[in-house]
Structure formats: C-alpha cells, structure tokens
Amino acid sequence: MARQRKPLSVDHSHHKYAKKITHHTEKKNSKVSYWRRGVMIICLAIAGCIGYMGYLETRVNTPFDDQKMVVKTGLAAPDVYWGSYRPGVYFGLKTRDPYSLVSGLMWYFTRHIGADGGGIRHWCEQGDNLDRYGWIEHNGKNFGIQEIQDGPFLITTSFVKRLGGDHGGDWTARIGVTSKDQRLEGEQISFLVYTAVEEKSKGWIKPERVGSHMITGVRGETEGLGPFSIKMFSNVGKVLHESYLSTSAMGLHLLKETVINSLRLATDKQTGKKWISLPGELNSRGPDGKTIEPNFIVTQVTGSVPFEIDVVFESSSVLDHREILRGDVYSKELQKWRDEFHHSFEEKFQLQSKGYSEKEIKFAAAAFSNLLGGIGYFYGSSRVESSHTRGPVPYWKAALYTAVPSRSFFPRGFLWDEGFHGLLISSWDIDMELDIICHWFDLMNIEGWIPREQILGQEALSKVPEEFVTQRNTNGNPPTFFITLSFILKKFGHTLHENGRLDTLERLFPRLQAWFDWFNVTQIGDMPGTYRWRGRDGTTNRELNPKTLTSGLDDYPRASHPNLDERHVDLRCWIALAANTLADLAKLLSRNEQKYVNTFQYLSNNNILDDLHWSPLSQSYSDYGLHTDMVELKKPPPSRSHSHHPAQTAEKIRVVLKDPELRFVDSTFGYVSLFPFLLQLLQPDSPKLGKVLEDIRRPGLLWTEYGLRSLAKSSPLYMKWNTEHDPPYWRAPIWINMNYLVVRALKHYSELEGPYQQKSLMLYNDLRKNLVKNIMKEYYRTGYLWEQYNDKTGEGQGSRPFTGWSALVVLLMAEIY
Structure with a gap:
C-alpha cells in the first residue's frame, strides 16, 4: 500500500517574518523606483534644458523660413546679370553669382609709381586724394560712364552690355585717358586690366593672344558663364609696352598686392629701353607641392597720353559675333544708351521743365548716377x-x-x-x-x-x-x-x-x-x-x-x-x-x-x-x-611707476x-x-x-x-x-x-x-x-x-x-x- 504524504505544518512566525521581508523589499523597490523616476525626470529636464538652450543658440542664425524673397537671380534675370557691382574699386564688373568671374582696372603713371607700388590705383581710397571720381551717367543696368580726375589727367571708363545667348550676353568696357594740358601729352600711363575667378567658382582662365592686332586677352569657362573670351584692342594712341601676369591670388582683397609683388624692371631686347613689367606665367604651389591653377590674369598696357583701349567680353553662347562691340560700333551703342538715359531722367525728374540749367541738370545726373x-x-x-x-x-x-x-x-x-x-x-x-x-x-x-x-x-x-x-x-x-x-x-x-x-x-x-x-x-x-x-x-x-x-x-x-x-x-x-x-x-x-x-x-x-x-x-x-x-x-x-620706465599717459x-x-x-x-x-x-x-x-x-x-x-x-x-x-x-x-x-x-x-x-x-x-x-x-x-x-x-x-x-x-x- 502506498505511503500517504503527510501534510506540511504551517509556521506562523516564519510567515510573519516573510511578510515583513516582502513588505520591506516592496518598500525598498518602491523607493528605488521613485529614485529612478526622479533621476529620469531630472535627466529629461536637463536634456530638455540643454536642447532648449541649443535651440535658443541656433535661433540667431536660423533663416526666417524656407520661402525666399528673391525668386529670380543669376541667369534667371539676364538684364541685371552683369553689372558694375564692385563699388569698392574704381572700375570693375562682375555677375550676380555667389562666386563670380570679376574684372577690374588698376592704373599708374610711370613717373609716379613708387618702389613699394605706391601710386597704383585700384581701391576707392580717400588717401589717393583724387580731384574727383564718379559715374556721371548710369542707368543701373545697361551702361555707365565714369570720370576720374587724377591730377591733370582725366581717365574715363565706360561699359555697355548687349544681351544674347544663354549666359548673360556680351559687354565691352572702354578705358581712356586725356589731359587738357598739352605739355603732358606723351606722358606714360599703364592700364592693368585684370580678370579673376574666386576659389569656389568652378572655372578656369588662361591668357590668350590671337594675331598681332590684339593685346593679350583671356579665355576661360565658368559654371555660370560657360566658355567665354576677353579681348583687348587699342583705339587711340600707341601701345608702348605690354606684359601680362598669370598666377594664383590668395583672394580678391589681395589682387593689388599680388600685382605689386610681381612687378619687375625689364629691358626691351630690341630697343634696350627699361620698362616696369609683369613676368608672364608665375606658377604658385600649394602646401602639397602641386601647382595651383591660375585664378588671376592681368594685362598691363603702357601707352602715352592720350590713350584708349577697348576690353571686349564675348560669351560663346552668343551665336552672332559678326559685329564686335568695339570701335565705332561701341560708340554708337553707347550714344544710344546715353540718349535714352537723359530722356528717362527728364521724364522721371522733370528738372528741365522746372527751369534748371544744363549745369544743374548735369550735377543731378551725376549725383543720381553715382x-x-x-x-x-x-x-x-x-x-x-x-x-x-x-x-x-x-x-x-x-x-x-x-x-x-x-x-x-x-x-x-x-x-x-x-x-x-x-x-x-x-x-x-x-x-x-x-x-x-x-x-x-x-x-x-x-x-x-x-x-x-x-x-x-x-x-x-x-x-x-x-x-x-x-x-x-x-x-x-x-x-x-x-x-x-x-x-x-x-x-x-x-x-x-x-x-x-x-x-x-x-x-x-x-x-x-x-x-x-x-x-x-x-x-x-x-x-x-x-x-x-x-x-x-x-x-x-x-x-x-x-x-x-x-x-x-x-x-x-x-x-x-x-x-x-x-x-x-x-x-x-x-x-x-x-x-x-x-x-x-x-x-x-x-x-x-x-x-x-x-x-x-x-x-x-x-x-x-x-x-x-x-x-x-x-x-x-x-x-x-x-x-x-x-x-x-x-x-x-x-599712476606711480615703480620701474625705471616712465608711466604711460x-x-x-x-x-x-x-x-x-x-x-x-x-x-x-x-x-x-x-x-x-x-x-x-x-x-x-x-x-x-x-x-x-x-x-x-x-x-x-x-x-x-x-x-x-x-x-x-x-x-x-x-x-x-x-x-x-x-x-x-x-x-x-x-x-x-x-x-x-x-x-x-x-x-x-x-x-x-x-x-x-x-x-x-x-x-x-x-x-x-x-x-x-x-x-x-x-x-x-x-x-x-x-x-x-x-x-x-x-x-x-x-x-x-x-x-x-x-x-x-x-x-x-x-x-x-
């Protein structure tokens, strides 16, 4: 016969102790739980605070929203793509692109240039003490004429744009110098016409010369402009000397310094005459020893007063270049825009009808144009x-x-x-x-x-x-x-x-x-x-x-x-x-x-x-x-000074x-x-x-x-x-x-x-x-x-x-x- 299992007896004292332990454990676990929750809340609060502080920190440089005010710029607005958009230099053109091709002008008179480059004009500097400079006619889009009185010499810069193609069209800049003092005729002046691309413009430029009639120009290509060429022609006076520089500049703000550091005294092999000259190709190397592609090309053209050149930019996307915008063609186009400017100026401001004199209207046009x-x-x-x-x-x-x-x-x-x-x-x-x-x-x-x-x-x-x-x-x-x-x-x-x-x-x-x-x-x-x-x-x-x-x-x-x-x-x-x-x-x-x-x-x-x-x-x-x-x-x-040096004022x-x-x-x-x-x-x-x-x-x-x-x-x-x-x-x-x-x-x-x-x-x-x-x-x-x-x-x-x-x-x- 099978043995019957004996029922377990209950020890009530042990049960009470077990309940006490269980209660203590539950209480302890509850405290741990509360502590953990508290820590978690504190951590979340800290994280939230840090996140909020980070949010506040970023507000100052977070744009208002994603919808931009400007909806047409760059090539989408071709009539204002090119312009005289470099007000800090005496003369310069650029495009409305984040990283643009830029062109500009420096100049100096041979007898006035110093060994340290003093006398070279580029930035609009009060210290240059020019008698006057400013745009006398400018319509904000298509053309402009500027007069710069540098001592007894009058330098005139102008430009005209011609729309066409897919990359903003063509333009020509005319740069000339005259003097009312006949004794100064024959005075030597050097125009330094340059082209530069910014580091991030995704483009290249190279010097180029085609035929004996043309001064050294530039060809290149950028993302916004596509292939293009810049040519320079002499209009008035004789080119006495020409040289160029092709190099890498460290930034647009250092173009003048790059030129000054590159100028050399050279001797003409045929005549033996000495000229201040640019060295041509001047390669730069980066920290890794590799050659840096040129991003800055300067053409120096020296002539005798009176002297004038045309700088012609042509886009390869413009199919018809039979009538180059230079010489008489340029003169006629410039006059057309001048006539239209004066007509619009009178239409907008009605100064002539108010009885102002020609001199007074000329003043107003210059003030407005600048x-x-x-x-x-x-x-x-x-x-x-x-x-x-x-x-x-x-x-x-x-x-x-x-x-x-x-x-x-x-x-x-x-x-x-x-x-x-x-x-x-x-x-x-x-x-x-x-x-x-x-x-x-x-x-x-x-x-x-x-x-x-x-x-x-x-x-x-x-x-x-x-x-x-x-x-x-x-x-x-x-x-x-x-x-x-x-x-x-x-x-x-x-x-x-x-x-x-x-x-x-x-x-x-x-x-x-x-x-x-x-x-x-x-x-x-x-x-x-x-x-x-x-x-x-x-x-x-x-x-x-x-x-x-x-x-x-x-x-x-x-x-x-x-x-x-x-x-x-x-x-x-x-x-x-x-x-x-x-x-x-x-x-x-x-x-x-x-x-x-x-x-x-x-x-x-x-x-x-x-x-x-x-x-x-x-x-x-x-x-x-x-x-x-x-x-x-x-x-x-x-203050009392305890040293042998006198106290500073x-x-x-x-x-x-x-x-x-x-x-x-x-x-x-x-x-x-x-x-x-x-x-x-x-x-x-x-x-x-x-x-x-x-x-x-x-x-x-x-x-x-x-x-x-x-x-x-x-x-x-x-x-x-x-x-x-x-x-x-x-x-x-x-x-x-x-x-x-x-x-x-x-x-x-x-x-x-x-x-x-x-x-x-x-x-x-x-x-x-x-x-x-x-x-x-x-x-x-x-x-x-x-x-x-x-x-x-x-x-x-x-x-x-x-x-x-x-x-x-x-x-x-x-x-x-």
Missing part, C-alpha cells in the same frame, strides 16, 4: 551673436544686392541707409528697388531680426575694422524700409498689379510683420507705449555720452547714464510710421489691417506723445532718462560732476527733437507744430544758410568730442537724409489746412533752396557729394564721395517726396 553705379552684389556670411551663443557665430551664406553709402569709406550694405536709397531707386525703377528689398529681407532670421551692417565676402570684410564686424541680435536700426514702402504705395499704387509686384509684396508681408514684432519685443521701454534703443554701453567711462549706434545717429546726445527707464522719442515715431505703412499694405493685400491701424492711432496720439516726450521746461520733444549735463572728459592723475575718461537724475533730456535740442514732426505725426492744428516750426527757424538753434545742423548751438554737447579720439559726428554737422525728412514734412504741412500752413510753405521754400544751392556749390568746388556739411561754412566734410543718401538732393530738386 548712386546707381554704387549698387553692389555681395555674397558671404555675416558674423553674429546673441546672449545664448558662446561668442560670435556665422550667419548663413547669402547674397545681397544693394546700394552703398560711400564707395570709398562704406562700400557695403547698411540697413538704415538703404531705406533712404530706396526713395531714389524706386523713383527710377520700382522693380530694381523691389529686387533690393527682397535681397535684404532674405537676410531676416527666425526672430524677425536683420543684421544692420552687411559685411559679405573678402572684399567687403577687408575694409572693416575688426571691432565692427560682429552684429548682435538685440541691436537694430531705424526701419527706414517702411519709408520706402510707404513711398511706393502712394506713388506707384496704381501699377503694383503689374509685373508680379503684388506677389512680391504678398511674400514680403509676413516678414514685415515679423520685423515689426521684433521691434515691439526687443526695443520696448519700461513704460507702456515707450521704446528704447538697445546697444548703449551703460558701463563705459571713455565716452562723454554713450553712443547709440543702433539709432543711426551714433553720438547724438541721449541720457548720460543708460538704464531701463530711458525712452527714445525717435524710436517711438519710427514704430508709428511702420504701423501706418503695414496698415496701408494690409489693406492693399486684402488682409486685416485693424491691428496696425490701432497701433498707429495709439502711437500717433498727440496727447499720449506729449505726456511721454514733451518737456514743459524746454517746450520741445525730447528723450527721457537718467541724465546729467555736468560731465567732462579729463585725464586721470598719472592714460586716456581721458568721463568725470561726472553732478549726479544724474531721471528727467527729460531737454537741454539737448536737435534732430531727435523734431521726430514727431519729421514723420508727420503732429496734427496740423497742434500748437506743438507751431513751436517746432518756430524752433526750426530760430537763430542760434538749427537753422543755417546751408541746411539744418544736427545739434543746436545751445546744447551742452554741441561740437564736443565724445572720446579723446572721436570728433563730433552728429553734434553740429548738416546731414542730408534728415534735412530731406524736414523738407518733406514741411511740404506735407504746407498742403494741409491749418494755422501753420503758410509758415510751413515759407520754410519749405527757404530750406530746400539753401540745401540744393550749397550741395551743388560744394560739388563743383570739390568734385564730390559729401557725407555731411559744416554748419558754419557749408563745406563738405567726412567721407567722399557720399552718393548714398546725400544724393537725395536730386529728389529735393525734383520735389519728389
């Missing part, structure tokens, strides 16, 4: 930073088609200048201006910010001091493109349905909204309805009054001690203008404009404006902030003689005080308008026989240096862009019924006449339009030529506002 001839095409990457980056970072690579303020001193794009340039350019060719606007707004990042100074490419970068290169995303510039757009809407509203212009404005509208929002997020003041320019240095002790570069008015006096309480009247007025323009544009595009109408009504409300910015003491509009007028620049006491520092207090900056009267009037925010019957008009004409404040000075003589910082090394800039001189806004506002109020209508008209006529008369007088006296004009003598000063916004004199003459 603005158009100063339009450049740049490609590269800005350097930017934000509070979230660990230093400067590169912006994305982009192209910029833009006018420049000054070919010599500022041969690059400036955001606030370009709005004024746009008034002139759109008066000439609205589609050209819309193209420029599109290029600028393609530089907007995801935050709605546009870097205010554009330094794109080697040539542009080589002209800028290092401390000005990096752009910070909290800093803006006056949104002057809203002036241009407001002008376009009023003047060309009936044509905006043509040529895809409305489509352009549709694409532009979201970016304008983002730009407007950026100002209203980053530049708002501490009180509702107030605005404050960022970028002022509240810790500096070197500046008498910390600069406000972002306002465009640089050293114009603001509150002496920058802080959060500041409010800037000019910025409030700019935002009001922007809101009004957006409202008008929204209405045109059938969008809801109410938000912008409401904003404009609030910001232009004269009662609120007066509460925030009208000083009861000075009876003028002004900034508000922590301020004292009692500041000076003084040398600090010399310390730089002057700011000394505050009286503590600042929160107040209106009303002891300062100048351009900023006029802004509610300048941007036409004042009601035509406002007593404040009457006071502004009275102050404009009051002796000793702003009025001069040459225009309105930037700062009243009664202001504490009138003509004061801002540092030991920085002379006054916006502290007296007469600036044409601001005077244009004054004249424009006077015209506006002279056409509105009210108690100040007649006074506005009288001031309008007097100020406009003074400006035009003085600018023209200085042009014929000095050969230039200037950056600014002396408030005591009317003499031009600052950089030259400054045919950026100083060319607004043309619109003053034409009475176009």
Whole structure:
C-alpha cells in the first residue's frame, strides 16, 4: 500500500517574518523606483534644458523660413546679370553669382609709381586724394560712364552690355585717358586690366593672344558663364609696352598686392629701353607641392597720353559675333544708351521743365548716377551673436544686392541707409528697388531680426575694422524700409498689379510683420507705449555720452547714464510710421489691417506723445532718462611707476560732476527733437507744430544758410568730442537724409489746412533752396557729394564721395517726396 504524504505544518512566525521581508523589499523597490523616476525626470529636464538652450543658440542664425524673397537671380534675370557691382574699386564688373568671374582696372603713371607700388590705383581710397571720381551717367543696368580726375589727367571708363545667348550676353568696357594740358601729352600711363575667378567658382582662365592686332586677352569657362573670351584692342594712341601676369591670388582683397609683388624692371631686347613689367606665367604651389591653377590674369598696357583701349567680353553662347562691340560700333551703342538715359531722367525728374540749367541738370545726373553705379552684389556670411551663443557665430551664406553709402569709406550694405536709397531707386525703377528689398529681407532670421551692417565676402570684410564686424541680435536700426514702402504705395499704387509686384509684396508681408514684432519685443521701454534703443554701453567711462549706434545717429546726445527707464522719442515715431505703412499694405493685400491701424492711432496720439516726450521746461520733444549735463572728459592723475620706465599717459575718461537724475533730456535740442514732426505725426492744428516750426527757424538753434545742423548751438554737447579720439559726428554737422525728412514734412504741412500752413510753405521754400544751392556749390568746388556739411561754412566734410543718401538732393530738386 502506498505511503500517504503527510501534510506540511504551517509556521506562523516564519510567515510573519516573510511578510515583513516582502513588505520591506516592496518598500525598498518602491523607493528605488521613485529614485529612478526622479533621476529620469531630472535627466529629461536637463536634456530638455540643454536642447532648449541649443535651440535658443541656433535661433540667431536660423533663416526666417524656407520661402525666399528673391525668386529670380543669376541667369534667371539676364538684364541685371552683369553689372558694375564692385563699388569698392574704381572700375570693375562682375555677375550676380555667389562666386563670380570679376574684372577690374588698376592704373599708374610711370613717373609716379613708387618702389613699394605706391601710386597704383585700384581701391576707392580717400588717401589717393583724387580731384574727383564718379559715374556721371548710369542707368543701373545697361551702361555707365565714369570720370576720374587724377591730377591733370582725366581717365574715363565706360561699359555697355548687349544681351544674347544663354549666359548673360556680351559687354565691352572702354578705358581712356586725356589731359587738357598739352605739355603732358606723351606722358606714360599703364592700364592693368585684370580678370579673376574666386576659389569656389568652378572655372578656369588662361591668357590668350590671337594675331598681332590684339593685346593679350583671356579665355576661360565658368559654371555660370560657360566658355567665354576677353579681348583687348587699342583705339587711340600707341601701345608702348605690354606684359601680362598669370598666377594664383590668395583672394580678391589681395589682387593689388599680388600685382605689386610681381612687378619687375625689364629691358626691351630690341630697343634696350627699361620698362616696369609683369613676368608672364608665375606658377604658385600649394602646401602639397602641386601647382595651383591660375585664378588671376592681368594685362598691363603702357601707352602715352592720350590713350584708349577697348576690353571686349564675348560669351560663346552668343551665336552672332559678326559685329564686335568695339570701335565705332561701341560708340554708337553707347550714344544710344546715353540718349535714352537723359530722356528717362527728364521724364522721371522733370528738372528741365522746372527751369534748371544744363549745369544743374548735369550735377543731378551725376549725383543720381553715382548712386546707381554704387549698387553692389555681395555674397558671404555675416558674423553674429546673441546672449545664448558662446561668442560670435556665422550667419548663413547669402547674397545681397544693394546700394552703398560711400564707395570709398562704406562700400557695403547698411540697413538704415538703404531705406533712404530706396526713395531714389524706386523713383527710377520700382522693380530694381523691389529686387533690393527682397535681397535684404532674405537676410531676416527666425526672430524677425536683420543684421544692420552687411559685411559679405573678402572684399567687403577687408575694409572693416575688426571691432565692427560682429552684429548682435538685440541691436537694430531705424526701419527706414517702411519709408520706402510707404513711398511706393502712394506713388506707384496704381501699377503694383503689374509685373508680379503684388506677389512680391504678398511674400514680403509676413516678414514685415515679423520685423515689426521684433521691434515691439526687443526695443520696448519700461513704460507702456515707450521704446528704447538697445546697444548703449551703460558701463563705459571713455565716452562723454554713450553712443547709440543702433539709432543711426551714433553720438547724438541721449541720457548720460543708460538704464531701463530711458525712452527714445525717435524710436517711438519710427514704430508709428511702420504701423501706418503695414496698415496701408494690409489693406492693399486684402488682409486685416485693424491691428496696425490701432497701433498707429495709439502711437500717433498727440496727447499720449506729449505726456511721454514733451518737456514743459524746454517746450520741445525730447528723450527721457537718467541724465546729467555736468560731465567732462579729463585725464586721470598719472599712476606711480615703480620701474625705471616712465608711466604711460592714460586716456581721458568721463568725470561726472553732478549726479544724474531721471528727467527729460531737454537741454539737448536737435534732430531727435523734431521726430514727431519729421514723420508727420503732429496734427496740423497742434500748437506743438507751431513751436517746432518756430524752433526750426530760430537763430542760434538749427537753422543755417546751408541746411539744418544736427545739434543746436545751445546744447551742452554741441561740437564736443565724445572720446579723446572721436570728433563730433552728429553734434553740429548738416546731414542730408534728415534735412530731406524736414523738407518733406514741411511740404506735407504746407498742403494741409491749418494755422501753420503758410509758415510751413515759407520754410519749405527757404530750406530746400539753401540745401540744393550749397550741395551743388560744394560739388563743383570739390568734385564730390559729401557725407555731411559744416554748419558754419557749408563745406563738405567726412567721407567722399557720399552718393548714398546725400544724393537725395536730386529728389529735393525734383520735389519728389
């Protein structure tokens, strides 16, 4: 019989202990689980924080969106493919390609060249002290004529384009020299005509000579141009000597240095005469010892005055080259474009019908042409930073088609200048201006910010001091493109349905909204309805009054001690203008404009404006902030030196003689005080308008026989240096862009019924006449339009030529506002 299994007995004490262990284990596991969850949450939070910080870090150099403003460029826009798009050199042509073939000119007079290459002209340099230079006729697309007065010699450069083929067509440049002094006939001059390709242009060039009639030329091929040839022919005078250089240059900014390092003194085998000559093929080798293909070819042609050559570019895609664009053929084509230019110039500006003389019209044409001839095409990457980056970072690579303020001193794009340039350019060719606007707004990042100074490419970068290169995303510039757009809407509203212009404005509208929002997020003041320019240095002790570069008015006096309480009247007025323009544009595009109408009504409300910015003491509009007028620049006491070397002299520092207090900056009267009037925010019957008009004409404040000075003589910082090394800039001189806004506002109020209508008209006529008369007088006296004009003598000063916004004199003459 099977044995029966005995049932197990239960030990209850052990069961209790087991339950205790199980409970303890579960509790321990629970704690571990909570700990693990906590660690996981912390890790996720850290990862999220790092990710978010990384996201914030990338915002500064992330484009606004994928839809580009520029939809036709390069070969898709053949009529503007080639152009004089190198404003920083005396003469040069390039294409609207990221990496273009470039051509250009250097020259020197044999008896003036130094052993170190001194006397060779290439870059537009103020130090060259040329009597004058600039485009006297230029239509922005097809042709241009430039005159360069180098001592007693007149060098004339011109070009004509001829469309055809698939790669932008052909062009010819004519370069000649003459002198009115017959004793100088026979003087030797060398033209150095060059061609260069950038490293990434995916192309090649080689020197070429065909037959005895032609000077050494170039043949080559690039991705954008396909196969091409450049030939040179002598027109006037005799070629005394010719040489060439084919080598590799280290960059477009070093072309002149490459030539200087290559010049040799050579002896002609037949005559025994010595010439300054180029060595021909000059191979360069890279770090690996391999020969670097040439990317720079220079043809030096020496002749005796008078002397002239034609440089002919021909695209292989143009099938009919029977009539080469040179000699008489070129002359006829050039004259055709000149006649058309003068016809269009009169049609647009009607100066002849207004009674201007031939000399006055010639001046206006030159001022306007040098603005158009100063339009450049740049490609590269800005350097930017934000509070979230660990230093400067590169912006994305982009192209910029833009006018420049000054070919010599500022041969690059400036955001606030370009709005004024746009008034002139759109008066000439609205589609050209819309193209420029599109290029600028393609530089907007995801935050709605546009870097205010554009330094794109080697040539542009080589002209800028290092401390000005990096752009910070909290800093803006006056949104002057809203002036241009407001002008376009009023003047060309009936044509905006043509040529895809409305489509352009549709694409532009979201970016304008983002730009407007950026100002209203980053530049708002501490009180509702107030605005404050960022970028002022509240810790500096070197500046008498910390600069406000972002306002465009640089050293114009603001509150002496920058802080959060500041409010800037000019910025409030700019935002009001922007809101009004957006409202008008929204209405045109059938969008809801109410938000912008409401904003404009609030910001232009004269009662609120007066509460925030009208000083009861000075009876003028002004900034508000922590301020004292009692500041000076003084040398600090010399420090004791414990060495045998004498102590270095310390730089002057700011000394505050009286503590600042929160107040209106009303002891300062100048351009900023006029802004509610300048941007036409004042009601035509406002007593404040009457006071502004009275102050404009009051002796000793702003009025001069040459225009309105930037700062009243009664202001504490009138003509004061801002540092030991920085002379006054916006502290007296007469600036044409601001005077244009004054004249424009006077015209506006002279056409509105009210108690100040007649006074506005009288001031309008007097100020406009003074400006035009003085600018023209200085042009014929000095050969230039200037950056600014002396408030005591009317003499031009600052950089030259400054045919950026100083060319607004043309619109003053034409009475176009």
